[in-house]
Amino acid sequence: MGNLLNNTVFVSAASGWLIAQILKTLIHMFFTKRFVAERLIGSGGMPSSHSATVCALSAAACMQYGVESFEFAISLILSLIVMYDAMGVRRETGIQAKLINEMMVAFAEMGKKDLSTDEKLKEFVGHTPLQVLAGAVLGILIAIVVCNIIP
Secondary structure (H helix, E strand, O other), X not given: OOOHHHOHHHHHHHHHHHHHHHHHHHHHHHHXXXXXXXXXXXXXXXXXXXXXXXXXXXXXXXXXXXXXXXXXXXXXXXXXXXXXXHHOHHHHHHHHHHHHHXXXXXXXXXXXXXXXXXXXXXXXXXXXXXXXXXXXXXXXXXXXXXXXXXX
């Protein structure tokens, strides 16, 4: 049984996720001037770690097995679905969560005692098209580097 760390497709995808999460945390810290540990594992934000992961997976599969391979075909379809979902349903969910959180605060300020604002809905869920594009480019670049390092 081979070593998983010698698998360029796996290492590319895992590195895509890890590097995107670190960048996302650093970018968030730069703009907010505070470290938020949740950004290291959370979804949403710049760049999209989902896009970085699946694009690194697809690019590595393409370089490893070729554009005609079923491995590349499967990973490409998966990538398109994940990125579409990140910009669509998941982004809308985040927008709705932000609005509901604002409504809960407004209701609490109006004296509605039966509503709890202790636990806010998660607003960082989806991505803008720019965040998805940045993640996709990052993932492809990571796959190129990894595929040229691991024999």
